[in-house]
Amino acid sequence: MSTWPSSPSHRDVQLGPDGLGDAASGLPVKVDRLSPGQLPSRPRQIRSHGKWALDLAEFNCAFRASGGFAPGSVAIVGIEQARDSTICPLKDDMIVTIPAGTSVTATVQPGLSYTGAVVPMSIWVEIQALSAGTILARAADHPNAVQLTTTDAKMFRSQMEAMADRFEAAASGAALPEHTPIALMEYLRGMADAFAGAPSNAGLDRSSSRHLRQAWAAEAFIRAHIREDIPIIRLCKEIGVSRRQLEYAFRTTFALSPLEFIRALRLNEARRLLTARGARGSSVTSIAMEVGLTHLGRFAANYRQLFGESPRETLLRGRRPED
Numbered sequence: 001m002s003t004w005p006s007s008p009s010h011r012d013v014q015l016g017p018d019g020l021g022d023a024a025s026g027l028p029v030k031v032d033r034l035s036p037g038q039l040p041s042r043p044r045q046i047r048s049h050g051k052w053a054l055d056l057a058e059f060n061c062a063f064r065a066s067g068g069f070a071p072g073s074v075a076i077v078g079i080e081q082a083r084d085s086t087i088c089p090l091k092d093d094m095i096v097t098i099p100a101g102t103s104v105t106a107t108v109q110p111g112l113s114y115t116g117a118v119v120p121m122s123i124w125v126e127i128q129a130l131s132a133g134t135i136l137a138r139a140a141d142h143p144n145a146v147q148l149t150t151t152d153a154k155m156f157r158s159q160m161e162a163m164a165d166r167f168e169a170a171a172s173g174a175a176l177p178e179h180t181p182i183a184l185m186e187y188l189r190g191m192a193d194a195f196a197g198a199p200s201n202a203g204l205d206r207s208s209s210r211h212l213r214q215a216w217a218a219e220a221f222i223r224a225h226i227r228e229d230i231p232i233i234r235l236c237k238e239i240g241v242s243r244r245q246l247e248y249a250f251r252t253t254f255a256l257s258p259l260e261f262i263r264a265l266r267l268n269e270a271r272r273l274l275t276a277r278g279a280r281g282s283s284v285t286s287i288a289m290e291v292g293l294t295h296l297g298r299f300a301a302n303y304r305q306l307f308g309e310s311p312r313e314t315l316l317r318g319r320r321p322e323d
Helices: 121-132 150-173 182-196 206-224 232-239 243-254 258-280 284-290 296-307 311-319
Strands: 010-012 030-033 042-048 052-058 063-068 073-081 094-098 103-108 113-120 144-147
Touching: 010 150, 030 258, 042 150, 052 150, 073 121, 073 150, 073 182, 094 182, 113 121, 113 150, 113 182, 121 182, 144 182, 150 182, 206 232, 206 243, 206 258, 232 243, 232 258, 243 258, 258 284, 258 296, 258 311, 284 296, 284 311, 296 311
Parallel strands: none
Antiparallel strands: 010 042, 030 063, 042 052, 052 113, 063 103, 073 094, 073 113, 094 144
């Protein structure tokens, strides 16, 4: 199964790159594929009627995800293998909190694996106050992170995996309770202790954060001007960096050059339009021109390399009546 059932439950599925829009609980996202690759990813999710959720995920493709995190909830994510992926500058054995209402953008590289808990923000605040004696107000509007020792990280992962096994077995026979389970509360208490004992944003490299901000600013400009010609010199002037700085920011954030990233975004936007407009009689040529892809032969070759099919195949699939 690739979608959630109608009742609170669990799923343990293998999904291709086109099926990853709801691979993180509480965070429906727009996905842009960044490189070829058809190996399935494995999201394992347990959740109860939108009140709390557990995620254990392994991703095997490169993509850019953006979406708005559910108001009123916070995600506490334990990074197992970062593989140069970014939400903030990520490292192995790191905990990242993503607070309620946050707009999240993430670059996922093959091999990223993590465990995560999504709970009401009120629960997380209460746990901080009770177990750590403090409230992390600084985490209210942006991701925050702390680096764990390898030993502590393994302990938290084992605890999460044991919980997931137990809750998954319970979900097979009945709906899970809406209230946050005691076992999950205990797990979160340990996370809160780790944050309370560390300085603000411990583990976040400030230089890496600067490069991320530069790449994100450039990405926002590219998306806003996707139909226009965007020479690199124009992008450098808009962001206020040298070509070398821009190249480094893109390589470290997206594992692509600026030109490769622009092309990938255009190809993904073309794919969305081809899928949506197949039934309207649109042509491959008109859609390619609309997103700034003017060399049709190169467009078709690059499209097939990234998505494993021709633009025309995508367009024709959109024209087929639903079964």
